[in-house]
Amino acid sequence: xxxxxxxxxxxxxxxxxxxxxxxxxxxxxxxxxxxxxxxxxxxxxxxxxxxxxxxxxxxxxxxxxxxxxxxxxxxxxxxxxxxxxxxxxxxxxxxxxxxxxxxxxxxxxxxxxxxxxxxxxxxxxxxxxxxxxxxxxxxxxxxxxxxxxxxxxxxxxxxxxxxxxxxxxxxxxxxxxxxxxxxxxxxxxxxxxxxxxxxxxxxxxxxxxxxxxxxxxxxxxxxxxxxxxxxxxxxxxxx
Numbered sequence: 484x485x486x487x488x489x490x491x492x493x494x495x496x497x498x499x500x501x502x503x504x505x506x507x508x509x510x511x512x513x514x515x516x517x518x519x520x521x522x523x524x525x526x527x528x529x530x531x532x533x534x535x536x537x538x539x540x541x542x543x544x545x546x547x548x549x550x551x552x553x554x555x556x557x558x559x560x561x562x563x564x565x566x567x568x569x570x571x572x573x574x575x576x577x578x579x580x581x582x583x584x585x586x587x588x589x590x591x592x593x594x595x596x597x598x599x600x601x602x603x604x605x606x607x608x609x610x611x612x613x614x615x616x617x618x619x620x621x622x623x624x625x626x627x628x629x630x631x632x633x634x635x636x637x638x639x640x641x642x643x644x645x646x647x648x649x650x651x652x653x654x655x656x657x658x659x660x661x662x663x664x665x666x667x668x669x670x671x672x673x674x675x676x677x678x679x680x681x682x683x684x685x686x687x688x689x690x691x692x693x694x695x696x697x698x699x700x701x702x703x704x705x706x707x708x709x710x711x712x713x714x715x716x717x718x719x720x721x722x
Contacts, residue, residue, distance in 0.1 A: 485533070486698070487559040489552070491515045491542055492569025493522055496620070496667050497687040501566060504691035506533025506535030508699075508711045515540040515551055515569075515599075526632075534559075542569040542595035543587065552602040561606035564698055567596040568618045573632025576632070585632040592636035597643060604651060606658075609652045611640040614698045621664045648708050657706050659697045663690075664713040682697040 488505045495515045505512050506529035514522040516546060519539035526535030531679060536558050542552040555562060559662030571591035575582040600615055623637035641660050648658035668684035690712055697710065 486510045486563040487513070487555065487561065488564040488566070489513045489515060489555060489562050489599070489603060490566045490568055491540075491548075491595065492567070492618075493525065494518075495521070497663075497690055498568055499525055500687035500691040501568065502535065502695055503530060504537060504688070504695050505564070505698075506530050508695060509533055510564070512536070513538050513551075513555040513559065515542060515548075517541050527662065542599070543571070543590040545594070545598050548595065548598045549602065552599075556606075561610050562603045563607065563610070565599055565603035565613075565615045566618065566694065567599055567616070568619070570620075571636075572630070573636075574630050575632065576629040577631050580632055585635075588632040588636045589639070590634075593639045596640055600643070600647060604647070604656060607656050608651075608654060612702065613657075615644075615647065615656065615658045616694055616697055617641070617660045618660075619644075619660050619662045623660070626661055626699055645708065648706075652706065653706045655702055657697065657702065659661065659701075659707060660709045661694065661697075662709065662711045664711060685712060685714065 488510045490501050492498060493502060493516045502512050502514055502525060505521040509532045511534045513536045514526055515538050516522045522537040526537040529535040538551045538554050542545045569591050571588045573588040574581055603615060617640055619641055620637050622634040626634050644658055644660040665685045666679060667687055693710055
């Protein structure tokens with residue numbers, strides 16, 4: 484039986500690689516993002532044997548999220564895998580940050596992930612298990628200074644993932660957090676960082692394989708909670 488996957492937050496970098504990787508493994512993949520034209524084109528172009536479904540969704544809007552999951556269930560059935568991949572950044576320090584920017588970062592990274600998780604985990608409890616993966620960042624585990632909104636939101640999302648892992652692991656629901664510690668390669672990435680060593684960019688297709696490993700591994704009593712993806716030939720480390 485093919486898995487039904489929701490990727491909440493899809494763009495032309497890692498989100499697109501996740502969609503292609505899961506589809507190539509035979510999954511039915513629902514793409515949530517505000518950019519309707521982009522996700523419709525991506526959904527139509529996913530590799531077989533998977534299927535794609537574009538679900539235009541503002542992940543800061545609670546009702547749109549709930550309606551999006553209803554759309555997925557009508558098309559594909561209950562959700563087996565959720566990737567909380569959306570991110571909104573507030574790159575200012577304490578004295579400069581605008582409250583609206585702080586709240587937007589929280590609304591997408593935290594509240595949006597919470598609502599998506601409630602929808603998906605409700606399905607997984609009824610069907611006997613599943614996987615929820617949170618995409619984190621360096622700022623989820625180590626403050627870099629001067630980006631208080633993003634750091635606060637990513638710390639909160641990591642804490643949410645950890646709490647869910649403890650609560651639902653005994654029910655066969657694997658919750659994992661992936662720390663992206665580096666610059667992801669993709670459209671325009673090298674132009675935006677011309678001084679960066681090209682060898683240090685992270686390959687989004689290779690990263691997507693790490694996510695897939697978290698989905699397909701056998702359920703055992705001890706499951707990895709956190710994977711740290713960073714630069715170098717050995718770029719994944721299970722923590």
